[in-house]
Amino acid sequence: IQLTQSPSSLSASVGDRVTITCRASQVISSYLAWYQQKPGKAPQLLIYAASTLQSGVPSRFSGSGSGTDFTLTISSLQPEDFATYYCQQVNSYPLTFGGGTKVEIK
Protein backbone atom coordinates (compact mmCIF):
# COMPACT_ATOMS: atom_id res chain seq x y z
CA ILE A 1 0.00 0.00 0.00
CA GLN A 2 1.50 3.33 -1.07
CA LEU A 3 1.01 6.41 1.05
CA THR A 4 1.23 9.83 -0.59
CA GLN A 5 1.67 12.83 1.66
CA SER A 6 1.00 16.38 0.62
CA PRO A 7 2.49 18.83 0.64
CA SER A 8 6.05 17.56 0.83
CA SER A 9 6.98 20.77 2.61
CA LEU A 10 5.31 23.90 3.86
CA SER A 11 6.23 27.18 5.49
CA ALA A 12 4.07 28.46 8.31
CA SER A 13 4.15 30.93 11.16
CA VAL A 14 3.70 30.38 14.87
CA GLY A 15 -0.02 30.34 15.58
CA ASP A 16 -1.02 29.13 12.13
CA ARG A 17 -3.37 26.23 11.56
CA VAL A 18 -1.55 23.55 9.58
CA THR A 19 -3.06 20.62 7.70
CA ILE A 20 -1.15 17.68 6.22
CA THR A 21 -2.79 15.08 4.02
CA CYS A 22 -2.02 11.38 3.59
CA ARG A 23 -3.65 9.38 0.83
CA ALA A 24 -3.50 5.58 0.69
CA SER A 25 -3.45 3.65 -2.58
CA GLN A 26 -6.15 1.33 -1.22
CA VAL A 27 -8.64 1.27 1.62
CA ILE A 28 -6.98 0.93 5.04
CA SER A 29 -9.99 1.56 7.28
CA SER A 30 -8.65 3.64 10.21
CA TYR A 31 -5.34 1.82 10.45
CA LEU A 32 -3.11 4.88 10.18
CA ALA A 33 -0.55 6.45 12.49
CA TRP A 34 1.19 9.83 12.44
CA TYR A 35 4.71 10.58 13.65
CA GLN A 36 6.77 13.70 14.27
CA GLN A 37 10.51 13.63 13.69
CA LYS A 38 12.96 16.37 14.59
CA PRO A 39 16.46 16.52 13.07
CA GLY A 40 18.78 13.89 14.48
CA LYS A 41 16.03 12.34 16.60
CA ALA A 42 13.86 9.26 16.41
CA PRO A 43 10.25 9.61 15.28
CA GLN A 44 7.61 10.08 17.97
CA LEU A 45 4.11 8.68 17.71
CA LEU A 46 1.49 11.41 17.69
CA ILE A 47 -1.71 9.68 16.63
CA TYR A 48 -2.81 6.11 16.03
CA ALA A 49 -5.98 4.57 14.68
CA ALA A 50 -6.28 7.68 12.51
CA SER A 51 -7.64 9.92 15.26
CA THR A 52 -6.55 8.70 18.71
CA LEU A 53 -4.06 10.99 20.41
CA GLN A 54 -1.06 9.20 21.89
CA SER A 55 -0.61 9.78 25.62
CA GLY A 56 1.33 12.95 26.35
CA VAL A 57 0.80 14.53 22.95
CA PRO A 58 -0.59 18.09 23.06
CA SER A 59 -4.24 18.48 22.15
CA ARG A 60 -3.42 20.94 19.35
CA PHE A 61 -2.63 17.85 17.28
CA SER A 62 -5.57 15.99 15.80
CA GLY A 63 -6.13 13.36 13.14
CA SER A 64 -9.10 12.48 11.00
CA GLY A 65 -10.12 10.34 8.09
CA SER A 66 -10.81 6.75 7.14
CA GLY A 67 -10.67 4.64 4.04
CA THR A 68 -8.03 6.24 1.85
CA ASP A 69 -7.87 9.89 2.88
CA PHE A 70 -6.43 11.12 6.15
CA THR A 71 -5.49 14.44 7.69
CA LEU A 72 -3.18 15.60 10.46
CA THR A 73 -4.03 19.04 11.80
CA ILE A 74 -2.04 21.29 14.11
CA SER A 75 -4.53 23.85 15.37
CA SER A 76 -2.02 26.49 16.44
CA LEU A 77 1.56 25.90 15.38
CA GLN A 78 4.13 26.23 18.16
CA PRO A 79 7.90 26.74 17.82
CA GLU A 80 8.55 23.15 18.90
CA ASP A 81 6.30 21.80 16.13
CA PHE A 82 8.72 22.62 13.35
CA ALA A 83 9.68 19.13 12.22
CA THR A 84 8.98 16.47 9.61
CA TYR A 85 5.75 14.50 9.85
CA TYR A 86 5.16 10.97 8.55
CA CYS A 87 2.06 8.86 8.16
CA GLN A 88 2.21 5.06 8.39
CA GLN A 89 -0.37 2.44 7.48
CA VAL A 90 -0.72 -0.55 9.77
CA ASN A 91 -3.58 -2.18 7.91
CA SER A 92 -1.50 -4.82 6.18
CA TYR A 93 2.04 -5.99 5.54
CA PRO A 94 4.35 -4.61 4.43
CA LEU A 95 3.88 -1.70 6.78
CA THR A 96 4.57 1.47 4.83
CA PHE A 97 5.35 5.11 5.54
CA GLY A 98 4.54 8.21 3.59
CA GLY A 99 7.29 10.33 2.10
CA GLY A 100 7.10 12.94 4.85
CA THR A 101 6.05 16.56 5.16
CA LYS A 102 8.59 19.08 6.40
CA VAL A 103 7.09 21.98 8.33
CA GLU A 104 9.38 25.00 8.25
CA ILE A 105 9.31 28.43 9.76
CA LYS A 106 8.01 31.20 7.52
Next chain:
Amino acid sequence: QITLKESGPTLVKPTQTLTLTCTFSGFSLSTSGVGVGWIRQPPGKALEWLALIYWDDDKRYSPSLKSRVSITKDTSKKQVVLTMTDMDPVDTATYYCARRPGGFVGDGFDNWGQGTLVTVSS
Protein backbone atom coordinates in the same frame (compact mmCIF):
# COMPACT_ATOMS: atom_id res chain seq x y z
CA GLN B 1 9.90 3.58 31.76
CA ILE B 2 10.25 1.96 28.36
CA THR B 3 13.58 2.21 26.60
CA LEU B 4 15.09 0.62 23.50
CA LYS B 5 18.66 0.91 22.31
CA GLU B 6 20.30 -0.27 19.12
CA SER B 7 23.86 -1.56 19.03
CA GLY B 8 26.14 -2.91 16.36
CA PRO B 9 28.83 -1.85 13.90
CA THR B 10 28.86 1.65 12.52
CA LEU B 11 30.80 0.66 9.42
CA VAL B 12 30.46 -2.45 7.29
CA LYS B 13 32.01 -3.37 3.96
CA PRO B 14 29.98 -4.20 0.86
CA THR B 15 28.85 -7.85 0.74
CA GLN B 16 29.29 -8.23 4.50
CA THR B 17 26.52 -9.23 6.88
CA LEU B 18 25.15 -6.67 9.32
CA THR B 19 23.98 -7.75 12.76
CA LEU B 20 22.17 -5.23 14.94
CA THR B 21 20.88 -5.81 18.43
CA CYS B 22 17.98 -4.01 20.07
CA THR B 23 18.11 -4.19 23.85
CA PHE B 24 14.96 -3.03 25.56
CA SER B 25 13.57 -2.53 29.05
CA GLY B 26 10.29 -1.59 30.66
CA PHE B 27 8.17 -4.16 28.85
CA SER B 28 8.14 -7.85 28.06
CA LEU B 29 8.17 -9.44 24.63
CA SER B 30 6.16 -12.31 26.08
CA THR B 31 3.13 -10.08 26.63
CA SER B 32 0.29 -10.87 24.24
CA GLY B 33 0.21 -8.61 21.19
CA VAL B 34 3.55 -6.89 21.73
CA GLY B 35 6.04 -6.65 18.90
CA VAL B 36 9.45 -5.12 18.19
CA GLY B 37 10.28 -3.89 14.74
CA TRP B 38 13.16 -2.44 12.76
CA ILE B 39 12.87 0.67 10.64
CA ARG B 40 15.63 2.44 8.72
CA GLN B 41 16.14 5.90 7.29
CA PRO B 42 18.78 6.75 4.68
CA PRO B 43 20.31 10.19 5.18
CA GLY B 44 17.80 12.86 4.19
CA LYS B 45 15.18 10.32 3.15
CA ALA B 46 11.96 8.81 4.46
CA LEU B 47 11.41 5.97 6.90
CA GLU B 48 11.35 2.38 5.65
CA TRP B 49 9.95 -0.54 7.63
CA LEU B 50 12.15 -3.66 7.54
CA ALA B 51 10.89 -6.36 9.88
CA LEU B 52 8.76 -7.07 12.94
CA ILE B 53 8.69 -9.90 15.48
CA TYR B 54 5.81 -10.54 17.84
CA TRP B 55 5.48 -12.01 21.30
CA ASP B 56 4.47 -15.38 19.83
CA ASP B 57 7.48 -15.44 17.45
CA ASP B 58 5.36 -14.45 14.46
CA LYS B 59 7.75 -12.71 12.05
CA ARG B 60 6.99 -10.26 9.26
CA TYR B 61 9.36 -8.90 6.65
CA SER B 62 9.45 -6.26 3.98
CA PRO B 63 9.13 -8.14 0.67
CA SER B 64 11.81 -5.99 -0.91
CA LEU B 65 14.35 -7.23 1.64
CA LYS B 66 12.92 -10.57 2.69
CA SER B 67 15.68 -12.64 1.13
CA ARG B 68 18.35 -10.66 2.99
CA VAL B 69 16.79 -9.98 6.40
CA SER B 70 16.20 -12.11 9.45
CA ILE B 71 14.76 -11.14 12.83
CA THR B 72 15.00 -13.11 16.06
CA LYS B 73 14.29 -12.52 19.72
CA ASP B 74 15.67 -13.56 23.07
CA THR B 75 12.86 -12.85 25.49
CA SER B 76 14.88 -13.55 28.62
CA LYS B 77 17.70 -11.22 27.54
CA LYS B 78 15.17 -8.62 26.32
CA GLN B 79 16.85 -8.43 22.95
CA VAL B 80 15.80 -8.48 19.32
CA VAL B 81 18.41 -9.10 16.64
CA LEU B 82 18.27 -8.01 13.01
CA THR B 83 20.56 -9.67 10.49
CA MET B 84 20.95 -8.29 6.97
CA THR B 85 23.14 -10.05 4.45
CA ASP B 86 24.99 -8.80 1.38
CA MET B 87 25.19 -5.19 2.49
CA ASP B 88 25.47 -2.51 -0.19
CA PRO B 89 26.21 1.23 -0.02
CA VAL B 90 22.50 1.91 -0.61
CA ASP B 91 21.86 0.27 2.77
CA THR B 92 23.62 3.16 4.48
CA ALA B 93 21.05 4.48 6.92
CA THR B 94 20.10 5.09 10.51
CA TYR B 95 18.54 1.91 11.82
CA TYR B 96 15.89 2.15 14.52
CA CYS B 97 14.17 -0.47 16.63
CA ALA B 98 10.73 0.32 17.99
CA ARG B 99 7.96 -1.27 20.03
CA ARG B 100 4.52 -2.06 18.69
CA PRO B 101 2.37 -2.24 21.81
CA GLY B 102 -0.45 -4.39 20.45
CA GLY B 103 -3.88 -4.43 22.00
CA PHE B 104 -5.01 -1.35 20.08
CA VAL B 105 -6.61 -1.45 16.68
CA GLY B 106 -4.48 0.57 14.30
CA ASP B 107 -1.59 1.05 16.71
CA GLY B 108 1.78 2.27 15.56
CA PHE B 109 5.26 2.15 17.06
CA ASP B 110 4.94 3.92 20.38
CA ASN B 111 8.52 3.79 21.66
CA TRP B 112 11.69 4.07 19.59
CA GLY B 113 15.38 3.65 20.15
CA GLN B 114 17.74 6.52 19.45
CA GLY B 115 18.89 4.90 16.23
CA THR B 116 22.29 3.83 15.01
CA LEU B 117 23.93 5.06 11.82
CA VAL B 118 25.34 2.25 9.72
CA THR B 119 27.61 3.19 6.83
CA VAL B 120 28.38 0.70 4.09
CA SER B 121 31.69 1.48 2.45
CA SER B 122 34.87 -0.26 1.42
